[in-house]
Amino acid sequence: MANRILRAGAFAASAVAGLALAGAASAETLKYAFGYPAASTVGIAADDYAAAIKERSGGSVTVRNFPMSLLSLAETGPGLRDGMADIGYVVAALTPKDFPRYMLMQDLQLMVNLQEPRGKESVAYAGAVIEYTLTKCPKCLTEFQGQNQVYMGGATSSINMALCTKPVRTLDELKGMKVRVSHAVVNRLFTNLGATPVQFPANETYEALSQGVVDCSQLSLPELTNMSLADVVKYVTVDLPGGLSSNVAVNNINLDSWRKLNDDQRAAVLWGASQISADITWGYYADAITNQKVAADKNIQLVNGDPAAMDKMREFARNDRPGTLAGYKSNFGVDDADTIAADFEAMYAKWLDLVDPIESRDQLRELFWTQMFKNVDPKTYGM
CATH class of the missing domain: 3.40.190.10 (Periplasmic binding protein-like II)
Structure with missing residues (x-):
């Protein structure tokens, strides 16, 4: 009887050890490459992004940041495709033929010059690009997957x-x-x-x-x-x-790296994606205000x-759109360019109202999560 108890105890201990090893084996460390300094708006957001994913996943997913080291801005798209990094800050404008529908939203940017300023145009544009890409543009997502990437959100510069x-x-x-x-x-x-x-x-x-x-x-x-x-x-x-810069996919993930994660881990990464998209967008919006003092301190003249x-400039913005759409049709094969432009313009108008009451980074984080990322199914997205 004692021997059976000892053997049962040994088996139980072995099973616990096996479960612990299985848990350790399932933990993932993801390398995030971005071509900005660690102390920049992007670098600071990247630190918070890594912390958010680690906390949300209970330590099951760790993000290791590589600011301006593993891949340059120009190298990130191809490097992410080839698995040199797991996550990357992808500038679509460097290879526009790879992401033509995403780039079309960027090339509609001058429409922000033609409306009476409301103050948060850049924040609204970011939300519109992300929501349109995630919910209205399956061909956009296919373009990213064609480069072995899963789209995980974006951000905009200030004006x-x-x-x-x-x-x-x-x-x-x-x-x-x-x-x-x-x-x-x-x-x-x-x-x-x-x-x-x-x-x-x-x-x-x-x-x-x-x-x-x-x-x-x-x-x-x-x-x-x-x-x-x-x-x-x-x-x-x-x-x-x-206008503004919205052509970035700030934390795209390598398709193979994404599919290696389990459902809970992917959910944690989506949570982190909502945070970093909001953080970079709000960071640029807020930094545009504080950098006015930097300019004054450095004797940099701000002129009109x-x-x-x-x-x-405004005349050009009004007249360029038909040619832009025609160019995307003939040069990139975007036969639905007119539909994308009309739908995206409506999405932008919606987001101008959504961000109007937003007054902090944390409020924008919550809006990005509840309005968009919360609705992405980690079991099926990118799978």
């Missing part, structure tokens, strides 16, 4: 400005000026205004401005601190070119565009 080493106010000052741009529509805009657009990744802006390769860069005001541009920028034209330049 884009011209960060320059020379003053840019008038059409005469713009003529021939070399301006770094990241989006096709802004390329066309600056060409229309008489400037010379140059295209390269945002993280190369510091060197390009400091060496005189370009005179200006199309970016938002928070990049004065995020990319240390306050050391080289002398002037900021605050209302030119307008001349009325003639602004009128021409």
Whole structure:
């Protein structure tokens, strides 16, 4: 009898040990690559993202952050596809043919210039892009999966400005000026205004401005601190070119890495996705306000565009849309471009109202979770 008890106890201990090992084996560490400094808006959000997933998963999923090390901004899309990272900050504008429907929403950005300002346009745009992609655009999700990625949300910059080493106010000052741009529509805009657009990744802006390769860069005001541009920028034209950057998928996950997770782990990652999308979006919105003081402290002049330049910019925004849609049809095969544009514009209008009462990051986190990510089924999404 005693022997049977000992054997039963040994079996039970072995079973417990086996369960513990099974639990340990199921724990996952995911590598997150993003081409921004650890102290940037993105880097700070990434730390909170890792903490949120670890807490939500009960330690079953750990995210290890690689700021500006594992993959550059330009390398992240292909590197994530090939499994060099599990999670990545993907800039769709660097390979627009891979994500044409997602990029179409980006290239509708100048519509924010044509409405009476309400103050939270960038926050509304982020919500509209994410909800439209998750719920109204299955072909968008298919495009991401075609690159071995699962879409996990996005974010926007605050309103884009011209960060320059020379003053840019008038059409005469713009003529021939070399301006770094990241989006096709802004390329066309600056060409229309008489400037010379140059295209390269945002993280190369510091060197390009400091060496005189370009005179200006199309970016938002928070990049004065995020990319240390306050050391080289002398002037900021605050209302030119307008629009915003929404072409990022801030924490896409490698398809194979996603499918290795169990349902509870995927649910935790979706929770984290809602947090980081809100954090980066709100971070840029809030940092645009605080960076006005940075500009003042660094003797960077904030200037407004001349009325003639602004009128021409708005005229371009009104007239460019039909050509943009036609280009997406002929160049990228987006035969539903008109439908996407109309539906997305309605989604943006809805989100302008949704974000109007939002006054904090935590409120935006809650809105992103309840309005969108909570409704994504971890058992079927991306599977």
